[in-house]
Amino acid sequence: MDAFSPTALWSALTALEDGSGERRLCVALSGGLDSTVLLEALCRLRERLPADGLRGIHVHHGLHADADDWAAHCQALCGRLGVPLQVVRVDARPAPGESPEAKARGVRYAALAEALAPGEVLLTAHHADDQLETALIQLLRGAGVAGLAAMPTSARFGPGLHLRPLLGFTRAELAAWAAAEGLSGWIRDPANEELRYARNHLRSEVLPALRAHWPGAAAAVGRSARHCAEASRLLDELAALDAANCVTGNAVRVSALRGLSPARQRNLLRWQARRLGLAVPDERRLATLLAQALEAAPDAQPQVEWAEVVALRHGDRLWLAPAAALPAPAGDLDWPNPRQPLELGTGLGTVALVPSEHGGLGEAGFKAGPWRVVARRGGERLELPGRPGTRALKKLLQEAGLPPWIRGRLPLLEIGGKLAAAGDRWVDAAFWAPPGKAAWRLEWTGSRLPGHELFVVG
Template sequence: MREESALQSSIDDALAGTPPGRCVWIALSGGLDSSLLLTLAVDACRRHPRPLRALHVHHGLQAAGNDFARHCRRLASHLGVPLWVERVDVDRSAGQGVEGAAREARYAAFARRLAPGETLWLAQHADDQAETLLLAALRGSGVRGLAGMPSSRDGRGWRLARPLLGASRAALEAEAKRLGLAWVEDPSNADERLDRNFLRHRVLPLLETRWPAATPRLARSAALAGEADDLLDELAALDLARLGGDPALLPVVELQALSAPRQRLLIRYACQRLGLSTPPARRLESLLDQLEARVDGEVRVAWPGVEARVWRGHLYLLRPVEEGPSDDGRGGGWLEWPVAWDGQAPLATPWGVWNVTLRRDDGAAVSLRVAPRGGGERLRLAGRGRRDLKRLLQELEVPPWERGRLLVVHHGEEAVAVLAPSGRWRLAAEGWSAA
């Protein structure tokens, strides 16, 4: 089979894997790879109809950016594909370097544009995968990092795929020349101060003088690491199910019964399930050491965007606990208390918007007031009468850090519900239902 036919076959296979009638987006930078991907996608969609669109992200980092956008407009117009150009601001102060910050801004632009059920195609190829594996190895990454870029993944309601990941850059360039394609070269790709460019221009060519198949073999190693990572996810899912199934709440004794590698694996997996950043190696070891020292102590280990806390024999994984409302009656520096609420609309709080509802069992319309705990509140519970809220929280084993963020809902002068941001701790009075 000719190489160009193999490339088109890869695109046809990827298109067959998309839901009928759902839009396929091409991330179009204007370079060789994405220009070829769009061209091949147009051909495939003529034979196997799907809605096709292109998206160009203008990072505003270099003067040549306007040339990229112009080329993308010309190519999309020539091919008859609708094109959207998204301008983004790259936060260079985020501490992740220009490349990392640009990537974050780019993916945020993708998320804003794509609708649930749609698919985004990226044009990375086998050479990119080899570079990614080498970068991960040089950072000392584990199996997940060595797996490089997945051929596809789901997230945020839409699907991301890389249909050219098995092809070499040389094959893409040969096909682009055969088709007479034009593309733009990014001047920054020649800057060998950037790690990826140094590998591309210096390291990989040197490796290939000794091992001519170095690039495809490295890409193959990444694919095998990806399979191993999938198996580790399956193992972690089994362990999580045995420990109760809640990634935010892990029983310490059962966790410690696992081997140390499985403990580390499960905590990383739980963070990923919760959408939290995984702990750096040293933070993770510190957390496990403290679990060993104090099974029920006041353990708190933090890393960016996450807190791990232990209370009453359970490890809690959560976003950092913020300060509660201040004594002057203002919460989070912006919210006046009490807040009027109808029990149905999303509830604005100093800790974000809570999607919770509260209704009377008889269906009557209500006018509610929401405020932080003031002390002394009592809640009338079915079959138990009026109970002191402080004792109820102790009975329910509500962690101390959650108690500072509880909100009490009043109907007239009566407290009818208690709400917390985690959603795990909700109490409704007799005749009321919270969800």
């Protein structure tokens, strides 16, 4: 690795992002050695940046008694350097059973993404030793190539970009430059010394012995991480090719999935989860998911869950979705003004009346009131226009091929206590107006239910 210097930093930056010299840069400043060196070196490069093209941001986690002092230290540092600083306060207290590291990391990155301006570049001070630690932790967790790629040097982030320009330098090289420049007084977080945390234990107890035998471990593992990153990109490209034949909207076609080799099946489902912003299933859950999706009877409704994600199969389609996309059915709701949309509740969207040229709810219904949107209770029946007798709603829903999670949440319209319409599918003959008459249909939109866009007209 080359010795660290502002010139070497600029070379790393421009290699990562061709427009770095034209973009505004925002340094995630903890006040520790690494981020202090990054900010100080960038200040030596200010003439290469656009006017007002450099600022800092400090996330105040509120977890340590000295957190206010750390924020004040960063304010003083930025004041000395003439760099604007934004301090963002977050609540990083973990819930019972939640990892403190994961909680702090999650809220920190969420705050940084929210604070980033459109097109702005976030710079974090992760270095080669951090990459070594991350790759080893991922290896010990049994990660695949995506995990072993460790931290990317460049990634889309919020409204801008996230770069890690120090991954080619060790912490020792950063410290050597700081000493040569006469820098001192950076923050030392005592949490970094607590060996109960996996990363700290690895850094303190394992890596010194590793480096004693392999002094170039950070550089070598960094190369391996880059190889894994390239392999991961190739797997993503393969998944995208498979998706062209296997994925319709947000659903995977099971019959097409069966035509892939087992490795490509697993690769496609992992890719689909990442594409949708969902947690990737572990090896065991993925095997269960594939077995149930591919082997269950055609009329079965297998469901697999992991990490706040649910996988649902209906017929030839398999959906991966947030568990929150299956909210409880809405309760009974009064609809005092049917000419205005009615909110059904979180995740369930809205219902509204829209004019219909093909028949629908007639004008008389507005006078019959009151209007209510109710949930299914079982036993509902409808008399369909032009057809004698009544039909069970349950039978109609099954014949229409609606998935059970949509059937159970289909909004039913009651007028004057009588079932008038079931979603936008059926209108009872007593409330029907034929084509050519003034008519409306019930439109159900905005639902997050998996498959809503395929099975519900709106």
